[in-house]
Amino acid sequence: MAPNTDDGVKASLELDESSSTNNTPQVTTSKSGGSGINLQQYNHLFIQPTAQGSGMIDPSPLISHDLIAHDADGAAGLNEQEMANLPERGDSENSSPSWHHPVQSTMNYFNTLSSFFTQQFLSWLAICQFCVNGGMFTLVMSLSLPIFQQLEVSASRQQLYTTMMLSPWAMKPFIGVASDLFPIFGYNKRFFALYSVLIGLAGCIVLLVLFHSETPHRAVEQGADAVQSLADAIVLCFTAVSFEAATLDILSEGKYSELMRIYPESGSSIISWKFGWSLAGSIITQSYVGPLSDAGYWHTLFWIATILSITPFYPTIRNSMLVAATFSSLVMFRGWMPEKKRSSDEVGMMKLCPCCLFDIGGFKQKRTPFIVITLSGLAGPILAAVTTFADLNIGLISSAVMLLVLAITTWLVFPRVLFYVTTSMLLINLSSPTIGSALSYFYTASEECLPDGPHFSYTYYITVTGIVSSVVSFLAVVLYQATISSWRFRPAFMFTIVAGSLSTIIDVVIVQRWNISFGISDKLFFFLGNAVFESLVGILLGLPMSAIFAKIAPPGMESAVFAYVVGIQNFGNMLSGLLGSGIIQWSGMTTVGDNCDFSNLAEMIVIWKILIPILVGIPATFLVPNKLQTEPLIDWKEEKWYGSEHEETDERVQNEADTKEHIAVPQAEPYFV
Numbered sequence: 001m002a003p004n005t006d007d008g009v010k011a012s013l014e015l016d017e018s019s020s021t022n023n024t025p026q027v028t029t030s031k032s033g034g035s036g037i038n039l040q041q042y043n044h045l046f047i048q049p050t051a052q053g054s055g056m057i058d059p060s061p062l063i064s065h066d067l068i069a070h071d072a073d074g075a076a077g078l079n080e081q082e083m084a085n086l087p088e089r090g091d092s093e094n095s096s097p098s099w100h101h102p103v104q105s106t107m108n109y110f111n112t113l114s115s116f117f118t119q120q121f122l123s124w125l126a127i128c129q130f131c132v133n134g135g136m137f138t139l140v141m142s143l144s145l146p147i148f149q150q151l152e153v154s155a156s157r158q159q160l161y162t163t164m165m166l167s168p169w170a171m172k173p174f175i176g177v178a179s180d181l182f183p184i185f186g187y188n189k190r191f192f193a194l195y196s197v198l199i200g201l202a203g204c205i206v207l208l209v210l211f212h213s214e215t216p217h218r219a220v221e222q223g224a225d226a227v228q229s230l231a232d233a234i235v236l237c238f239t240a241v242s243f244e245a246a247t248l249d250i251l252s253e254g255k256y257s258e259l260m261r262i263y264p265e266s267g268s269s270i271i272s273w274k275f276g277w278s279l280a281g282s283i284i285t286q287s288y289v290g291p292l293s294d295a296g297y298w299h300t301l302f303w304i305a306t307i308l309s310i311t312p313f314y315p316t317i318r319n320s321m322l323v324a325a326t327f328s329s330l331v332m333f334r335g336w337m338p339e340k341k342r343s344s345d346e347v348g349m350m351k352l353c354p355c356c357l358f359d360i361g362g363f364k365q366k367r368t369p370f371i372v373i374t375l376s377g378l379a380g381p382i383l384a385a386v387t388t389f390a391d392l393n394i395g396l397i398s399s400a401v402m403l404l405v406l407a408i409t410t411w412l413v414f415p416r417v418l419f420y421v422t423t424s425m426l427l428i429n430l431s432s433p434t435i436g437s438a439l440s441y442f443y444t445a446s447e448e449c450l451p452d453g454p455h456f457s458y459t460y461y462i463t464v465t466g467i468v469s470s471v472v473s474f475l476a477v478v479l480y481q482a483t484i485s486s487w488r489f490r491p492a493f494m495f496t497i498v499a500g501s502l503s504t505i506i507d508v509v510i511v512q513r514w515n516i517s518f519g520i521s522d523k524l525f526f527f528l529g530n531a532v533f534e535s536l537v538g539i540l541l542g543l544p545m546s547a548i549f550a551k552i553a554p555p556g557m558e559s560a561v562f563a564y565v566v567g568i569q570n571f572g573n574m575l576s577g578l579l580g581s582g583i584i585q586w587s588g589m590t591t592v593g594d595n596c597d598f599s600n601l602a603e604m605i606v607i608w609k610i611l612i613p614i615l616v617g618i619p620a621t622f623l624v625p626n627k628l629q630t631e632p633l634i635d636w637k638e639e640k641w642y643g644s645e646h647e648e649t650d651e652r653v654q655n656e657a658d659t660k661e662h663i664a665v666p667q668a669e670p671y672f673v
Contacts (some may be wrong), residue, residue: 124336126277134281136308137245146293150216155591159437159581164388168243170380172250173567183357186341200244203237204306257550283470290463373564380571424623429572431616434580441591449596454522469535476539490626496541497617503533504609511602
């Protein structure tokens with residue numbers, strides 16, 4: 001049978017599901033990511049054939065024809081006629097961007113990007129990042145400040161709520177494992193993506209019903225219990241929105257992470273593409289959130305979030321086709337995120353119900369990593385819920401114990417390089433606790449609360465400075481791609497840690513009101529300082545952090561292990577937020593009401609945002625391999641971790657012989673398809 005290809009997809013070279021017994025699903029990957037959320041990426045080495053014929057990773061739908069035709073190891077090939085019609089791939093060394101020639105650098109970037117990833121996948125990734133991460137997610141996270149301030153929720157409590165809203169990003173390991181082991185209607189990722197869209201949509205619809213312009217005032221008049229109930233409901237809805245963004249992020253990350261491992265010469269081009277679209281969506285979103293928040297048009301904002309939440313639905317199921325009309329029939333979707341359909345006929349695949357399979361073979365083969373990854377993904381949201389809705393101290397102690405357990409488990413189960421990298425990134429994150437809620441309350445406090453404060457409106461604080469921050473972040477992506485992407489990992493992290501710590505001096509100056517003594521207004525000083533430098537160093541730190549995570553993902557478990565390390569990182573971010581909430585609470589600051597007290601804020605910034613990040617973060621970078629960002633960090637053939645060194649069985653050889661008329665593709669163990 002001839003192979004099936006997606007219409008209009010540059011390189012959707014997947015085999016027809018009925019033409020091969022080793023039904024090869026595909027890999028996915030992120031971070032998901034944006035806004036203090038997660039960031040993620042890729043790896044190296046060609047995937048070798050495996051001993052199992054079931055559930056292989058099929059990266060071919062994402063690999064452009066020219067890459068497959070030029071595969072040096074012969075992992076994928078085309079017939080002479082197909083090869084004759086393909087464009088030549090440019091030399092990666094000649095395509096590397098240079099800041100000396102920005103126009104040529106940009107052209108080389110897009111040439112490199114299109115030679116490694118298909119237009120369909122790039123379009124799907126752009127929609128998810130622009131509409132969901134940069135749009136809907138940015139919208140609801142921006143709204144948390146004005147909504148909770150109007151409800152007179154303290155900065156410490158708002159910090160806890162923010163941690164809960166971001167907890168789905170710590171769930172990414174669980175989401176990754178679930179999608180790997182439980183194909184729905186034969187697909188590992190597609191229906192997980194669709195279900196996440198429905199969950200996010202449900203959260204937006206509840207907000208539409210629950211929250212109107214007068215809702216905050218009525219809740220405050222009714223008392224603390226009414227405020228608490230309303231705030232908790234809003235947090236749960238925002239968490240549902242965050243779940244959609246996190247799920248789509250990890251599903252997309254699995255895709256590009258696996259390809260970056262195969263083709264390390266692609267560098268960080270797909271990461272720049274991802275962040276570029278996310279930042280573009282963020283700029284547009286922030287342009288209207290501030291003014292509409294000042295005007296109290298909450299319902300309008302939630303309608304916008306609802307529309308944005310459903311934008312990935314159609315591209316994910318585009319060109320749908322009903323295979324059969326019986327109860328047990330499956331629906332086959334060929335969308336912009338193509339993947340191979342799996343069946344219960346595969347070796348090691350169990351049918352749980354008419355719509356769900358279980359990859360019991362893959363689970364048995366790598367049982368320990370799967371269990372560890374699953375538990376790490378569930379730990380974050382559970383502890384965030386306990387801390388938010390029960391007791392902060394219990395949550396902090398439980399989180400610290402869980403973090404220690406995860407560290408010991410990583411040491412025992414995973415390769416040493418992976419342990420050192422995750423430990424380093426955790427130390428960097430935990431050395432800088434999140435105290436953003438206290439700063440946001442200080443900058444936007446009313447005259448009744450803080451007579452001599454900056455008194456920024458939401459239009460200025462969210463929209464004006466937000467747009468500036470997003471533009472600077474976009475330029476930071478370009479700067480990183482043109483310069484720092486060629487550095488070794490260690491100096492890249494050192495530079496951004498020092499720069500990030502020093503940039504917070506601007507906050508100290510404003511809090512102490514020194515800028516007023518020099519005749520510089522709060523808006524101008526904040527605009528030229530905080531809005532520019534903090535966004536710049538944030539992106540410059542996030543990009544190499546994302547890249548190094550993708551490069552330590554092993555063959556055959558790209559998505560699961562990638563989700564694990566990113567999940568631990570997001571768990572660290574969550575713990576950083578909880579610790580920040582505790583610091584704000586223990587400092588004795590009063591952030592709401594008519595008599596606010598921010599006298600300890602400057603001291604808090606100096607200790608927790610300048611001194612400790614440098615004293616802890618810089619030594620932590622020495623745990624990171626001092627290698628270039630285009631070099632592999634782990635030799636998996638030599639490591640021989642959980643079958644990283646693949647063998648070719650007689651069955652596999654026979655399968656390849658039976659499908660000789662099809663395009664040969666690199667194969668790997670079943671995961672994240």
